[in-house]
Amino acid sequence: MKGTSLGEFEELVLLTVGILHDDAYGLAIKDQLEAQSKRSVMISSVHKVLVRLEDKGYLNSQMGGATAERGGRQKRLYELTAAGKKVLNRSRDLRNSMWEQVPKVVWEGGSN
């Protein structure tokens, strides 16, 4: 169970990798995350989480796409693995089922 639990930031990074599909590398993930969440993210935190997620087997990576503005350095491109997709699904299912269990009155009432 322990290996399958995701932190919030980990989940967001995984989802971002999904959103970016075939251009998911460190800086693009950081930009996307900042755009989506409206908060600033450290590039080192992004890389740290990427390394960890790859170690856990939720991500795969390969090198590619060197450009001039990168000083000729290649990008490390990430993609979701089957396990990564599964853990994201599980996390959404868990949320959905918990959402449904919250009584409607909680959302509607509450003024008295």
Add this chain to the structure above:
Amino acid sequence: MGRRQQLTNQPPKWISKFFRWFCRKDLVDGIEGDLIEIYQRRLQAGGKIYASTRFLLQVISFFQPFAFRKRSKKSQLTNMDMFKNYFKVGFRNLVRSKFYAAINIVGLAIGIAVFIVMAAYVKNETSYDKFNGKWDRIFRVEYQYEANGNSQEVVKTPFPLKPMFLNDYPEVEHVVRFYQNRLDATTLRYKESHFTEDNVLFADPEVFKVFDFELEEGNTENALADINSIVMTRAVAKKYFGEEDPMGKVIKYKNDDQLKVTGILKDVPETSHISFDILVPVELQRQRWIRGDGNNGYDFEKDWRWSGAWQYVLLKSPEAIGAFSEKLIENGKDFFGRSDLLEYDYSATPLSEIYLHSNKSGEFMANGNIRQVYGFAVIAVLILVIACINFINLNTARSAKRAKEVGLRKVMGAQRDQLIRQFIVESVLIVFCAVALATLLIEVMLPVFNQFMDKSLSIPYQEHPEIILIYFAGALTIGVFAGVYPAYYLSRFHPIRALKGKSATQGRGNIQMRKVLVTSQFVISNLLLVTIIIVQSQLEFIKGKDLGFNKDHVIVLKHGGKLDESFEVFSDRLKSTPYVVGTNLGYVAGTRDWTQSFTVEGQELEEAKRIGIKHVGFDFMKMFDLKLVEGNYFSKKWWRKSRNGILLNEKAVKAFGWTNEEAINKKMSYVGGSDNKTRFDCTVIGVLADAHLESLYEPIRPSVFKFSLWGDVSIKLNAGNNNELRNAISEVQKVWDEISPEWPFEYEFLDEVIAEQYLKEERLGQTIKYFTFLVVFVACLGLFGLASFTIEERTKEIGVRKVLGASVGAILVLVSRGFFKMVVLSFLISIPLGIYFGQAWLQEFEYRIEITPLVFVISGILSIVIAALAVGGQSLKAAVSNPVKTLRYE
């Protein structure tokens, strides 16, 4: 231009370099690319400085574990495995060459054991008096005076100094005075137990406030406050009271004073330069003298002329010594306002310096000698160095055996530092074995050493378990130290040459080095041989020296003054037996005497000469076989003339500038007597030949012999053999028991008393002999190992030579020539060094031997014989071996 453009668009190089240095290889491109992209953006937005600063901050933000280069777990494991392998190979090597391993380990173990024993000795010697918590505030008051070109340093001072210090010197907290009369026997009695005690010390009650002498029972605050009190050790108390509780018991002092036991002393620590078994208040002695006891109201508290007490001041702070010393020197110059004839030079010696640095007149007991401590420390280091040299020599010499291993390891990819590590691990392994053996050796050596040096040293493993840790650290240090040269040397081999089996030794450097080491080893052991021969012959010289008097068959009685009245009767009774030749009450030949200032008639007091005075009786000259060179000796026949007459020795005659004839009938006077005020006039009636009545450390003193009945009793016995001697002594005891039955009969042989003066040297000689033996043994062990190895290497060569017709003698010369060259060379080097050190030691003696070439001839022959034994056996074995066998060995 484009290249330049590109360069300026890049972040600062040094930051990238730093990043690439720490970042793991698989991540570095991906991350660095991202960072450069961000940099480019910032460059557009905020300029170069802004972008570079942010770039640096970002790089720093990556400086965390996830991004670090991985030291792969796999390679760490290999490291441990390699160490295991080093140990395994090292151990196999030891087992394979048991012979060399044994030589290495035994040699080193002896070296280490000697080193540790010596270290224990040096530590003990240097820790004297440090058990006193206030040692840095305690100082002994001493003075030096000059008289007619003679200066003398004295550690005893007049009693009234104490009240003066307490009144006028605010920095002084306490003063404690000790007094002891060694010529006087103290007897104690409790019921039937009656003994003479010679370790009694008179002390001021403050003794426990200044020094940390402890009481097992009783209160240090007031133990000696009462004049009729006594404290003693448990052992002494047991002698008198047996199993009874000694506290509060009353004991009889010298058959009259009644003293109450107010405390039981813990044994005085061995590292105290003052020692005693019994303490009595100094006030007791004062009262005894005031009320009489032959001294007629003498009060030492008022006597500034008699320097009779050891005085120790406790200052309020260690820094106060500056002020105290200054005042002491200034006020002491004119003897604290009691201007005398002489110039006095007062000083204060720190307690911690007394034992090792002070050797003055009137020391409490024979002190240690800092030079001896240094000497022993040097021997300790030398023997350890010799053992290490052996180790280095044998290891490098045997390198050829290891050459193939080294070559193979190198081919398999071993780095040089790995090989060095391997050999150092091996050397540490051997040293650890040696240390283990050394700890056993120490247990054997310490008792012997203690006996020689009259010490009771031990290694306190229980109280200080950290000693074991020190052993470990020491073993590691020696292992690395001794292993480093062989390791560098062995790891230098060129793999191809080593594997081809060619001599892996490159050049002659190593052989030269080995020669230098062996030679220096033998210089050291030769030096010790020379030293021991010099010490031995000096001791023989002293023992055999004609002292100018006959000390045989003389016994000395300590009678505590009780024979003073009955001496005539005692003497007559003894002389009526056939066993006694003569008796004397007074000065005992061979011991120290008193000193008085003599003036010749018509001279001013200022011209007084300080001369030794010896109180003697009618038999003195006859008893000790002294020669009369002029005039007459004391005799009952001219009693009146004898009473005021004195005899001089030849030295004294010379000191006054007379000839022997001129001296006769000269009139002289001196001030002395028990109150130190009486003026004595005397006339010279004769001159005695010079004799070494005092120790041979000093020149013969100018001396005056005066007729007087005061002092110890010496008795010359008439005995040809031991049996007669026993009879004579029992006869003397019979007479003694009749004359003074209430006193125990105790005596000493004079020749033993005199021999005791040289006991220290005797012990030193014994100890050096013992250690010289060990040093020579270790050095020979090394030589032996080296020789057997060299010969093993040349087995084939010797076989071929024999086949071609070489004789045994020729081969013997061939293989041992090299070693003998080294031994002879080292012998030549050790000659000047030996002369230098020998002379330095002999300086202490007034009468000493010359260092003759014979000393060197003997030591030279000795060392060559020893070397021959070490090398010869192996050489001979090689020389007579059958070439068929040796040539077949492949």
